[in-house]
Amino acid sequence: MKKIVLTLALALSLSGCASFQKGIERIQAGYEVVTTAGVSQRTAVIAMQSYDVVAITATNYQRLRRCTGANGPVCRDPALRTRIDAAIYAGRSARNNIKAYLRQNPSVTVIRLADYGTLTKATDTLLEATAVYRSVLGK
Amino acid sequence: MYQVVTAVIALIAQIAPAVSTAGTIAKIISSLVALLPALVKFAQDLIPTVKNIIATLRSSEGITPEQLEELDAIEAKIDADYDEASAAAAAEDAAAEAEALGKV
Numbered sequence: 358m359k360k361i362v363l364t365l366a367l368a369l370s371l372s373g374c375a376s377f378q379k380g381i382e383r384i385q386a387g388y389e390v391v392t393t394a395g396v397s398q399r400t401a402v403i404a405m406q407s408y409d410v411v412a413i414t415a416t417n418y419q420r421l422r423r424c425t426g427a428n429g430p431v432c433r434d435p436a437l438r439t440r441i442d443a444a445i446y447a448g449r450s451a452r453n454n455i456k457a458y459l460r461q462n463p464s465v466t467v468i469r470l471a472d473y474g475t476l477t478k479a480t481d482t483l484l485e486a487t488a489v490y491r492s493v494l495g496k
Numbered sequence: 497m498y499q500v501v502t503a504v505i506a507l508i509a510q511i512a513p514a515v516s517t518a519g520t521i522a523k524i525i526s527s528l529v530a531l532l533p534a535l536v537k538f539a540q541d542l543i544p545t546v547k548n549i550i551a552t553l554r555s556s557e558g559i560t561p562e563q564l565e566e567l568d569a570i571e572a573k574i575d576a577d578y579d580e581a582s583a584a585a586a587a588e589d590a591a592a593e594a595e596a597l598g599k600v
Contacts, residue, residue, distance in 0.1 A: 413577075420584070422588075
């Protein structure tokens with residue numbers, strides 16, 4: 358448990374405050390657009406796996422019982438179901454496109470931004486949609 | 497505990513793609529490695545994905561065809577699990593809404 362708390366603390370320290378992190382990400386994304394018109398293969402592969410981790414979290418969320426007003430706070434908000442579905446399927450499609458591209462072009466070093474952007478947007482949407490769930494569990 | 501571990505991994509995973517400096521990558525790798533014992537105990541289904549993230553962060557070269565095959569196998573299960581959970585949630589919602597309509 359101590360290790361988890363330390364890891365969480367490190368993760369939080371790496372992320373800093375949300376707005377700062379968003380700013381850094383935008384600068385980095387902008388830098389990559391200007392310099393390469395794409396992202397590196399490694400960045401894309403980590404983004405695919407990040408999506409996978411968040412998809413597992415989304416699966417756990419969808420497995421919760423539907424909120425009834427009396428069974429909270431750890432329950433599933435039915436209003437979020439279709440939003441999570443849409444993000445999952447968009448992210449899955451982008452992830453599969455990137456994998457297909459890597460198969461067809463094994464030596465490629467730059468991944469096109471369109472699929473990467475769709476994938477990271479889906480991951481962000483899933484993190485946002487499950488934020489309340491994750492914060493309740495973190496307490 | 498499973499959910500807490502999942503939440504921590506999700507947070508790290510959110511940060512990882514944006515990181516490019518070697519020192520920070522090393523810190524993320526050691527954080528993920530430190531989490532592995534907890535994953536073994538509480539969240540075994542996350543282990544393959546977390547190990548792959550560590551391997552990708554450590555590697556300076558591109559993904560191999562073998563790693564892509566491994567990803568396919570892991571992701572097939574992740575996708576199938578989600579589809580099953582989502583279908584069950586949709587069925588639960590449909591039943592609850594039908595019951596609510598019946599009471600009106």
